[in-house]
Amino acid sequence: MSTAISAVNLRKNFNNIEVFSDFNFTAEEGKITAIFGPNGSGKSTLLNILSGVTEKDSGEYKIENFNLLQFSYIFQNYRESLLPWRTNFENVALPLEIQHKTKNEIKERVAELQKIFELKINWDGYPYELSGGQQQILAFMRALVTEPKILFIDEPFSALDYENNLFLREHLQKYYLSFKPTIILITHNIEEAVHLADKIVVLSKKPTKIIDVISNSLPYPRTIQSLKIEEFHKIKDKVLTAFQQVTNL
């Protein structure tokens, strides 16, 4: 198992508030790493630094063989990042158009994802006609259509109802098992973290430290049934115990 993403002695201040000081972090290739922590623990800041959206103050980070064309980042405010003047199909196709792919190739790739995500919508319609859940699935498809090697996901499920949430988790796993990208998933929901991740990194409040790293070897695909078994609850309890250390509860 090789390290795909690493950060060493990362340091970042915002307006004299220390977010990271000597922060160290790794994520393994082809695995799903969940980052779990209280609000304001710098989860999004970490992804923004790793992806170059935000500048670090000092320290090092590295993504092996980084290539922007094989990297996708699903933002929290997916609704704003879809383009309302493009049809649903054209929205998913956008990253491929940016990469100058041919029409046929675009059609093929989108069709492949349509099969995985089973989203039954009017593809010639527009995103604003869709429900929030469908819009989020669309944003996922757009991010995955380039078959990224590295995928960052920032609280992807927070705006979804439980049914859509489970639907998306199931289909994200389906995609993951076919393409095996390295995924970093930010979440503030323990169940989500344990459901999807190989490894759960629990962060403290600022200045951010890693409180615990909990590994999770439950086999994929993890179904709704997996949420009910004892092993699942044991892992969830471990995460909760770590989380208790950083809150005042």
Add this chain to the structure above:
Amino acid sequence: MKKYIIIGPIVLILIWAVVAKLQLIDKFFLPSPWVTLVELWKLIITGSILPDLFATLERVIISFIIAVILGIPLGLWLGRSEKFYRSLEFVIDFFRSTPATALFPLFLLIFGITDNSKIAVAAFASMLIIIFNTAYGVMQAKKSRVLAARIMGASKHQIFKWILFWESLPQTFIGLRSAISLALVVIIVTEMFIGTNIGLGRKIIDSQITYEIPTMYAVILLTGIIGYLLNLLFSLAERKFLHWSGK
């Protein structure tokens, strides 16, 4: 709710009719709505107003087209760089705030007592509105969309073509609508005073001077109808092409 739209005009015409009927204002200066509408009808079916109507429309459309051809690219270009826009902001705002008609004598000096000076001043005034709105539209683009495209590896050119241009369209359309209304105003005013025998503005002034008061009212009404229809045209186009706006 659509049927309520008719209530305003009916009330206005009723008030007009009552005021005229009771002769609150001398009949000579305020003919009844009926007389005015009949006059308008006559002007149209005899065709005597058509040369004026077409002359005015031609001037308005030509000046609007010039304003669009120059204004949209300039606005897009200025909007791309906030520094650029800020350095020209005062100049644009200043001329936008200057009554266009005040500049007319200047344009007369440059273009002579011809149609060209009328068209130039209307085009200039409407162009400023288009520049201002288009540039603003580009600058107001949602940062999240631009960032998302950048993360996908989009070049500056692609971001402009696929994001910023589209983001600016709703604001550009607001500009186009105000611009065509302003072009109509400026053309009518310039027609009233200088260098033409033809045009609705000319017709209004002429009928006032010769005391053909019903004709004057009829033509005023006609200019209002044209202004309204032009606005309506843009509203419809907006609903068709910018169905996604604000979503």
